Amino acid sequence: MIRRFLPDGMLLASAVIFPYSVARIFLDTPIERTMGTAFKIFFFHVPMGWLTMLMAVICGVAAAIELRRRSMTASAVALAAAELGFVCGLGVLLTGPIWGNATWGKPWTGDARQMSTALLWLVIAAYLLIRHYGPSGSKRLAAGLAIFGAVDVPIIYYAVKLWKTTHPTTEVVGSLPPALWAAFWPGLGAILLCTFGLMGLRIRQLVLAEQLDEAWVRVSDREATDGTDPT
């Protein structure tokens, strides 16, 4: 029962928290000294970045399970995670340059974190293209790509430590003053609930679609043995 309504509940909770988080960000948060008002993009850009990486990891792990056990649920989880990783990744890759243009004066500096994030997004896009348009045996190739995408995640995380980048280091979020933290949590919570709610709905749809396909095959087989035309 709880499992059935969990995605809807998550979406509902997110719909309540979203306006609250926006009110906190715009009405209660002080304007950052050096970046000004453009800093307010941070409150959704960073959670979207984290979610892109999380979705890539979930997709990679589910794809590995799918490869090993040929599980229908793992396949659905991998595809749903990839779709949401694609959406969140696109969000990061579009809001990042907007913020960069406002603060650095340049939308794209081509630093290691930007390039590795763009690479991850392209891997996810390739995975989705193969899953949606590839021939019947291409699921294994897609799973390999998903695992490759998951391997890219630590590279994105440590890019700011390994190379000289325009992005701030990983410690910057931890060192935020309490007023900014208080606005960051609701935004993160809202976007997390929204993403997982949508993911739950998508998994349910994919499992149902697979079951429907199997049911159609069974109906066709039955009608073929009965000698009637299934069409």
Place this chain on the structure above:
Amino acid sequence: MEPILPDLTPEPAPEPGSEAPAQAEVAKTEAPSEDAKSVPDEYAPVAGRSLKEVEQVRMLESVAAQKVARDYQHVIWAYGILWALFAGYGIFLWRRSARLRADMDALRRELDGPA
């Protein structure tokens, strides 16, 4: 009812050589009396703010206002894109769901048909 606009009809020109009674009254009031001389002058120039300084402050304020307006444009674009992406994915899911429901109805009809 009192008139809203002041009466702008010109006063008749005074006779040459004679002073108009109204002007004479004004001249009388403008002449400093003994009482007025004893009251200190209340006018004092604003100290510490030069015109140049005020202009500089106004210029900085205008630069800051332009920066805030530009920043807000960036913020609106960023937030708009984020919510549009999620809304787009929600619409995609809703359409998929409608297609699945139609497929399920077709299967139900197929199963119920021969029976």
